[in-house]
Amino acid sequence: MDQPVLKVNNLQTYFTSDAGVVKAVDGVSFEVSKGETLGIVGESGSGKSVTSLSIMRLLKDTPGRIADGEILYEGRDLVKISENDMRKIRGNDIAMIFQEPMTSLNPVFKIGRQLEEAIILHLKFSKKEARERSIEMLTSVGISRPEKIVHEFPHQLSGGMRQRVMIAMAMACNPKVLIADEPTTALDVTIQAQILDLMRNLTKTTDTAILLITHDLGVVAEMCDRVVVMYGGRAVEESDVLSIFANPKHPYTQGLLASIPKIGERLDRLQSIPGNVPIPSRMPEGCKFAPRCPHAMDICWEKEPEYKEVITNHSVRCWLHEEVPQDESELVGSTQH
Amino acid sequence: MFRFIIKRILEIIPILFLVSIFIFMFVHMIPGDPARLVAGVDATLADVELVREELGLDKPIVEQYFTYMKNLVQGDLGKSLKTGRAVSEEIGARFMPTFWLTVWSMAWAVIIGLLIGVVSATKRNKWQDYFGMFGAVSGLSLPSFWLGLMLIQLFAVKLGWLPTGGMETWKSFILPAFTLGTGVAAVVARFTRSSLMDVLKEDYIRTGRSKGLSERKVTWGHGLRNAMIPVVTMTGLQFGFLLGGSVVIETVFSWPGLGKLLIDSVAYRDYPVIQAEMLIFALEFIVINLIVDLLYGILNPQIRYE
Numbered sequence: 001m002d003q004p005v006l007k008v009n010n011l012q013t014y015f016t017s018d019a020g021v022v023k024a025v026d027g028v029s030f031e032v033s034k035g036e037t038l039g040i041v042g043e044s045g046s047g048k049s050v051t052s053l054s055i056m057r058l059l060k061d062t063p064g065r066i067a068d069g070e071i072l073y074e075g076r077d078l079v080k081i082s083e084n085d086m087r088k089i090r091g092n093d094i095a096m097i098f099q100e101p102m103t104s105l106n107p108v109f110k111i112g113r114q115l116e117e118a119i120i121l122h123l124k125f126s127k128k129e130a131r132e133r134s135i136e137m138l139t140s141v142g143i144s145r146p147e148k149i150v151h152e153f154p155h156q157l158s159g160g161m162r163q164r165v166m167i168a169m170a171m172a173c174n175p176k177v178l179i180a181d182e183p184t185t186a187l188d189v190t191i192q193a194q195i196l197d198l199m200r201n202l203t204k205t206t207d208t209a210i211l212l213i214t215h216d217l218g219v220v221a222e223m224c225d226r227v228v229v230m231y232g233g234r235a236v237e238e239s240d241v242l243s244i245f246a247n248p249k250h251p252y253t254q255g256l257l258a259s260i261p262k263i264g265e266r267l268d269r270l271q272s273i274p275g276n277v278p279i280p281s282r283m284p285e286g287c288k289f290a291p292r293c294p295h296a297m298d299i300c301w302e303k304e305p306e307y308k309e310v311i312t313n314h315s316v317r318c319w320l321h322e323e324v325p326q327d328e329s330e331l332v333g334s335t336q337h
Numbered sequence: 338m339f340r341f342i343i344k345r346i347l348e349i350i351p352i353l354f355l356v357s358i359f360i361f362m363f364v365h366m367i368p369g370d371p372a373r374l375v376a377g378v379d380a381t382l383a384d385v386e387l388v389r390e391e392l393g394l395d396k397p398i399v400e401q402y403f404t405y406m407k408n409l410v411q412g413d414l415g416k417s418l419k420t421g422r423a424v425s426e427e428i429g430a431r432f433m434p435t436f437w438l439t440v441w442s443m444a445w446a447v448i449i450g451l452l453i454g455v456v457s458a459t460k461r462n463k464w465q466d467y468f469g470m471f472g473a474v475s476g477l478s479l480p481s482f483w484l485g486l487m488l489i490q491l492f493a494v495k496l497g498w499l500p501t502g503g504m505e506t507w508k509s510f511i512l513p514a515f516t517l518g519t520g521v522a523a524v525v526a527r528f529t530r531s532s533l534m535d536v537l538k539e540d541y542i543r544t545g546r547s548k549g550l551s552e553r554k555v556t557w558g559h560g561l562r563n564a565m566i567p568v569v570t571m572t573g574l575q576f577g578f579l580l581g582g583s584v585v586i587e588t589v590f591s592w593p594g595l596g597k598l599l600i601d602s603v604a605y606r607d608y609p610v611i612q613a614e615m616l617i618f619a620l621e622f623i624v625i626n627l628i629v630d631l632l633y634g635i636l637n638p639q640i641r642y643e
């Protein structure tokens with residue numbers, strides 16, 4: 001396997017407010033290699049967006065900060081580099097598209113200008129070259145008559161078109177990593193499929209690594225090579241997509257899979273797992289999934305399991321798959337299997 | 338766009354017509370007898386009646402109005418009761434001083450107001466923000482005539498750097514323009530701050546940052562351009578208040594403009610001059626509104642002119 005382009009190690013991102021510290025992300029690790037698509041799945045509130053914003057270091061005007069962990073991009077730790085250096089990476093090496101295509105483009109500037117901005121900034125193109133590149137990018141995302149679209153304002157385009165523009169914008173500087181935070185959630189089903197197709201084809205030719213954030217396992221099955229499952233701000237399971245679907249080890253992943261609706265149907269809420277995602281400010285002591293877990297044991301309530309590679313290429317955070325520490329073995333019930 | 342402007346200009350005519358009725362009624366409701374003032378203190382009752390007849394003030398008010406309108410349509414604003422000169426001449430001489438005073442006041446107020454607003458919004462809850470907003474609140478709460486008098490006292494009387502009044506050199510503009518613009522600068526600053534703070538929370542600002550743009554480009558390029566949309570409307574309204582404010586300021590600084598002329602003509606019950614002045618104020622209001630609407634459309638591409 002290739003060297004990973006992006007490697008996240010035990011990321012912790014905390015939000016500080018008057019009410020105290022909220023650990024929105026508290027122990028997330030994964031890596032993604034060239035040309036690979038890594039899915040990040042989990043119910044809403046599990047910390048997926050905060051993880052992606054942390055990688056881009058876009059938490060500046062939120063009360064959030066990266067408290068600990070490493071984000072290694074080609075060996076450099078993005079947590080430690082200066083804001084200036086980070087700016088050279090944003091939009092150039094690592095680009096991002098967002099969930100809300102309707103509001104992610106500036107309403108007062110023409111499409112062309114918004115596309116050219118990053119091209120001029122990072123690739124040092126002239127205005128004319130940047131315009132050519134923009135038109136080329138719009139063509140590549142399947143927009144017809146791009147020469148006309150560059151002169152239009154965002155409100156003149158549909159949601160699907162705007163998301164295509166966002167993709168064109170993100171891909172314009174040939175990023176090594178593309179972070180897509182629920183890129184199709186706000187779109188209707190037929191458009192969703194088109195946008196996913198487009199992302200797959202575009203990145204295949206450029207060898208871009210994708211971090212695809214979603215709460216839709218259908219999308220994961222269709223798009224991803226590997227999957228990280230997040231719960232309560234933690235990575236709880238990671239493996240290749242086949243192993244995850246065929247042999248899920250974490251009870252939460254098992255619950256997610258059991259709740260998959262028919263193919264293509266949208267998954268807004270996972271009904272089959274009883275209970276809710278814990279509020280970060282009121283996390284249970286031990287395993288964060290214990291209140292909803294059908295296999296919860298005594299130790300699960302007392303001590304959080306570690307995130308471990310239990311077999312090659314398959315990591316899990318669950319006492320069921322971990323050697324119980326000797327001195328605490330008497331706490332464990334008879335449910336071990 | 339061109340058709341929109343034509344349409345708006347045509348709309349001005351009926352508005353001005355209505356405004357003229359109100360002004361006429363209002364002016365004739367001011368207590369006092371212009372005939373007596375024109376005739377002089379020593380005049381006999383018969384003299385006063387003679388003058389009244391001469392001025393047409395003995396006629397029923399409706400008839401007076403029609404005479405007034407007939408002349409107005411022909412571009413004749415009448416003669417000043419006080420000086421006997423044509424009203425258009427009286428006003429013409431006073432228009433430019435007020436115009437320039439207003440323009441300079443507005444110019445510094447908008448520029449400084451925007452700067453303070455942007456700095457306060459980007460340095461929220463830091464000393465720059467507190468400092469800027471303290472200035473803005475002070476600017477709003479100081480009565481302008483008091484501020485004017487204080488400034489004259491300090492810079493003209495004590496230090497002798499600037500003239501106390503009149504309009505001889507460019508130096509004469511500094512104190513009145515500063516005084517007149519203070520309130521507007523304060524309002525623009527506060528409005529820009531809150532507008533920009535809202536805009537900076539928008540998704541497209543995050544998009545700008547995700548492209549690798551600097552904070553400066555995000556704020557001044559993407560942010561301010563959007564934040565300006567409500568600020569322009571607000572500033573247009575301020576322009577109106579500024580016209581009103583000039584009446585006070587021109588008196589404080591003996592400025593030879595329309596505001597001072599208005600005060601003088603009200604004291605003299607100089608009906609034709611008062612009417613003409615109020616008509617001009619109304620017209621200015623309408624023109625400013627038109628300009629604001631056009632600017633609004635230029636700033637906000639989602640507005641279409643039909």
Ligand SMILES: Nc1ncnc2c1ncn2[C@@H]1O[C@H](COP(=O)(O)OP(=O)(O)O)[C@@H](O)[C@H]1O
Nearest residue numbers: 015024043044045046047048049050051062280
């Ligand atoms: N701007 C913010 N201020 C405070 N807390 C936040 C903010 N953004 C996210 N959080 C916290 O982080 C948690 C995870 O949010 P998020 O990453 O958006 O979830 P997901 O994308 O998985 O739905 C939220 O439940 C919330 O408590």
Ligand code: SF4
Nearest residue numbers: 287290293300318319
């Ligand atoms: S650690 Fe315990 S509670 Fe948590 S998922 Fe595993 S079995 Fe369930």
Ligand SMILES: [Mg+2]
Nearest residue numbers: 048049050182
């Ligand atoms: Mg999210």
